[in-house]
Amino acid sequence: MALSDADESRIRAELDRELTDTERHLFENLWSEHCAYRSSRPLLSRFSSEGERVVVGPGDDAAVVALDEETYLTLGVESHNHPSYVDPFDGAATGVGGIVRDTLSMGAYPIALADSLYFGDFDREHARYLFGGVVEGISHYGNCIGVPTVTGSVAFHDGYEGNPLVNVACLGVTNEDRLVTAAAKSVGNKLVLVGNATGRDGLGGASFASEDLGEDAETEDRPAVQVGDPYAEKLLIEANERLIDEDLIRAARDLGAAGLGGASAELVAKGGYGAHIELTNVHQREPKMNALEILLAESQERMCYEVRPEDVDAVREIADRFDLGCSVIGEVTEGNYVCTFEGETVVDAPAEYLADGAPVNDLAQVEPTPQERNLPEPDLDAAFETVVGHPNTASKRWVYRQYDHEVGNRTAKRPGDDAALLAIHEAGRGVAFSAGADPNWTDAAPYEGARAVALENATNLAAVGARPLAAVDCLNGGNPEKPAVYGGFSGVVDGLADMCRALDTPVVGGNVSLYNDSATGPVAPTPTLAVVGSKDGYDAPGTALAGDGTLLLVGESAGALGGSQYLASHGGRDAFPTLPDDPLAVVEAIAAVANHEATTAVHDVSHGGLAAALAEMVTGDAGVDVSLDGDARSDELLFSERPGRAVVETTDPAAAREAVGDAAPVTVLGESDASGRLSLTAGETTVTRDADDIAALRSVIERELA
Amino acid sequence: MTVAILRFGGSNCDRDARAALDHLDVDAEIVWHEDGLPDDVEGVVVPGGFSYGDYLRAGAMAARSPVMAEVREAAESGVPVLGICNGAQIGSESGLTPGAFTTNRSARFQCEHVHLRVENAETPFTQVFEESDVISLPIAHGEGRFEIADDALATLRSEDRVLFRYCDTDGNVTDAANPNGSKDNIAGVLGEQESVAVLMPHPERATLPEVAGANGAGTDGAGVLAAFE
Numbered sequence: 001m002a003l004s005d006a007d008e009s010r011i012r013a014e015l016d017r018e019l020t021d022t023e024r025h026l027f028e029n030l031w032s033e034h035c036a037y038r039s040s041r042p043l044l045s046r047f048s049s050e051g052e053r054v055v056v057g058p059g060d061d062a063a064v065v066a067l068d069e070e071t072y073l074t075l076g077v078e079s080h081n082h083p084s085y086v087d088p089f090d091g092a093a094t095g096v097g098g099i100v101r102d103t104l105s106m107g108a109y110p111i112a113l114a115d116s117l118y119f120g121d122f123d124r125e126h127a128r129y130l131f132g133g134v135v136e137g138i139s140h141y142g143n144c145i146g147v148p149t150v151t152g153s154v155a156f157h158d159g160y161e162g163n164p165l166v167n168v169a170c171l172g173v174t175n176e177d178r179l180v181t182a183a184a185k186s187v188g189n190k191l192v193l194v195g196n197a198t199g200r201d202g203l204g205g206a207s208f209a210s211e212d213l214g215e216d217a218e219t220e221d222r223p224a225v226q227v228g229d230p231y232a233e234k235l236l237i238e239a240n241e242r243l244i245d246e247d248l249i250r251a252a253r254d255l256g257a258a259g260l261g262g263a264s265a266e267l268v269a270k271g272g273y274g275a276h277i278e279l280t281n282v283h284q285r286e287p288k289m290n291a292l293e294i295l296l297a298e299s300q301e302r303m304c305y306e307v308r309p310e311d312v313d314a315v316r317e318i319a320d321r322f323d324l325g326c327s328v329i330g331e332v333t334e335g336n337y338v339c340t341f342e343g344e345t346v347v348d349a350p351a352e353y354l355a356d357g358a359p360v361n362d363l364a365q366v367e368p369t370p371q372e373r374n375l376p377e378p379d380l381d382a383a384f385e386t387v388v389g390h391p392n393t394a395s396k397r398w399v400y401r402q403y404d405h406e407v408g409n410r411t412a413k414r415p416g417d418d419a420a421l422l423a424i425h426e427a428g429r430g431v432a433f434s435a436g437a438d439p440n441w442t443d444a445a446p447y448e449g450a451r452a453v454a455l456e457n458a459t460n461l462a463a464v465g466a467r468p469l470a471a472v473d474c475l476n477g478g479n480p481e482k483p484a485v486y487g488g489f490s491g492v493v494d495g496l497a498d499m500c501r502a503l504d505t506p507v508v509g510g511n512v513s514l515y516n517d518s519a520t521g522p523v524a525p526t527p528t529l530a531v532v533g534s535k536d537g538y539d540a541p542g543t544a545l546a547g548d549g550t551l552l553l554v555g556e557s558a559g560a561l562g563g564s565q566y567l568a569s570h571g572g573r574d575a576f577p578t579l580p581d582d583p584l585a586v587v588e589a590i591a592a593v594a595n596h597e598a599t600t601a602v603h604d605v606s607h608g609g610l611a612a613a614l615a616e617m618v619t620g621d622a623g624v625d626v627s628l629d630g631d632a633r634s635d636e637l638l639f640s641e642r643p644g645r646a647v648v649e650t651t652d653p654a655a656a657r658e659a660v661g662d663a664a665p666v667t668v669l670g671e672s673d674a675s676g677r678l679s680l681t682a683g684e685t686t687v688t689r690d691a692d693d694i695a696a697l698r699s700v701i702e703r704e705l706a
Numbered sequence: 707m708t709v710a711i712l713r714f715g716g717s718n719c720d721r722d723a724r725a726a727l728d729h730l731d732v733d734a735e736i737v738w739h740e741d742g743l744p745d746d747v748e749g750v751v752v753p754g755g756f757s758y759g760d761y762l763r764a765g766a767m768a769a770r771s772p773v774m775a776e777v778r779e780a781a782e783s784g785v786p787v788l789g790i791c792n793g794a795q796i797g798s799e800s801g802l803t804p805g806a807f808t809t810n811r812s813a814r815f816q817c818e819h820v821h822l823r824v825e826n827a828e829t830p831f832t833q834v835f836e837e838s839d840v841i842s843l844p845i846a847h848g849e850g851r852f853e854i855a856d857d858a859l860a861t862l863r864s865e866d867r868v869l870f871r872y873c874d875t876d877g878n879v880t881d882a883a884n885p886n887g888s889k890d891n892i893a894g895v896l897g898e899q900e901s902v903a904v905l906m907p908h909p910e911r912a913t914l915p916e917v918a919g920a921n922g923a924g925t926d927g928a929g930v931l932a933a934f935e
Binding site for chain 1: 718719721722726740755756758759760761814816817818844846848908910911914917922
């Protein structure tokens, strides 16, 4: 994708001269959809990003929120969709590397990762190939750098067949003294590049990420995919920590999309300055690189630091200690962003114009039409097997077993339950972490589905007793120039923004990935939300039944079936279920019950409905006999995915009711026992399965990919 | 006493080992490999991670770094030395302990909890246990399958140098309980002295009660690290 004629003439008018070849490519990348949010910027103002705990909101490498008066958390999310299609292992691995460096550039130490992955139907060989490669890439990179992958999501949906999504979120810990931002501080400070040498890898990645994937992308676009070196990244993590320890960094930006050009231009632009960069000073891996290659290569594991002149030697010493390359590439100036190469000026433009001057696209949108009810009538006992055993609902153990989810000694709740829980020893508080989206939901109803995504993530946190603190979003969509695609995308932005506001959860940052479109069509609008919450202490109930208590449903009874796995598997349409009027009250009520001492298990009701939630709670030693009553159809009672509900096992149901108060209805589902069996009756249907049957159904991914 | 936790480029369980030893009130410090062991060293932990990115072969490069000669010297003088995970790979690559650790039977990285049977309770690392006790520790490795020549294994067994074997919850050493295909279900072995040991599972991840208790890992790791108390 070349710089458009319209953009070029606009820039020519601004600079009042012809562009150099290097400038043409720099603008092409910095003004791409990926870097400049040209199609999404008009929508992003709908998010509420402010709150008393927000220290750094959107626009920096990662957001910063205060956990308490001393301890700050950083939160960021990034997509690596197109690279993961072309080269799943390296594409996903470098996605991890990028979001971790975004954490470093805030002066934080990375403590946890969450991956939300989306592939075509699990039955397809190509989807399995991508799935296996992506998981292995994340495993390889994340494990090696010693950052645990503690939670995430995996969904299979035919819309991703030609364009998988790989969304990676990272959580870091820092404090007021260590916090660094990406805004340059003063003229005369040096710009220092630390990390891997620059080679010709990943040329034009930002631009590649901003167009549809061609049918021949796997071969054509391979040069745009970077190859990661997690060992170098680990050294960079430790070097960065040391640089922060010794207060040597004034500002930092990691080198990601658009390479050195992107990082350095954005860093000085944010401070309101310019720069003079001598490209020949960049330490290089390959001979005879030209200015353009040095400026735009997306070689991995590199950071750009603003350093006081008197600190340069100390920075160099630390880089040396960690066997990292280090070069002083230029300095912060009052003037333009200027790059010289072998005595020639190759770029000379205002930094702010480069970083923020891209015009916004005004695109047409078409609202999606509501779904008319048209329900299937399958045998419900067979439907139970289909839904509980569907890869979307089934156990993801095959995935998270490949991730080191315990390094760092913080993982108080491991993957497999609703949310991970991390011990923030620095603050004596637990931080819950959940990330995901459901394409069935947002495909069926972009606005309502996105609201449900936000509520479901918050309910995951509540299930471990945490209250949401802040969220970041990764908004994935198809080609925005198609009005129906843009209409759906606009709907998910509204839905996510509205529900996060209702949950009093600021959306402090994010990432937009459009043009996820291929020969097989656009992806469903996919608003991955990564949410952190906090609680006192590190203890929380799990999802497994203890076998000696009362099961309660906290929340509304069944709703409509729109967006459910049941309909996705059996065909049919329905409206999306209605969500609670006061979702924050519901979430807080579930958290209160989860924290009650008599509570022995909590599980949120979401993918696969109440049937799947109950099946997941049964163990070899604990079962339950549940009878679902109500006016609703049996399939609604079993499979409605109405979020904002949780199943609770307690030895003191009265106390649980009291904790919930008026926030939500509480219904008795049954008494848990030592049978190791689920017996579930809805209307005329009774489904009975023992723990082994359920485990077999739930192990579909492991069984197929062993 | 001062326990040195060796840090190579790519070590990533050094802080965790430090936190676990701090919890046990053991005076421990992280030592950068180029700085060498402190003079008063009274214990060495070679922690997990991916030293030198596991390039070439897991543990191979770190095993050949100058500091490992100092570790061998310390070991010979009776200082307890424990290699964990990548530290175990470094230990076997450097000849501190017999055998080798190679790619898991699954050919994949595995992070999960396993049970171990204590095979020799007469070592600093197992002194708080009885022989045949079953303990629980987490593993997290892609190359943890223990391999050794048959005659060397026979020697190891006759000298009672198998420290831990993978087992089920009841202590039965079965193939199903063997997470990575290790020969003879071996999870940890001793060097020539009983004060030198390597193991693939992570005791430092099952020591802090506030984490290990909550996540169901238990705190059996503290018993292994008691060697340094």
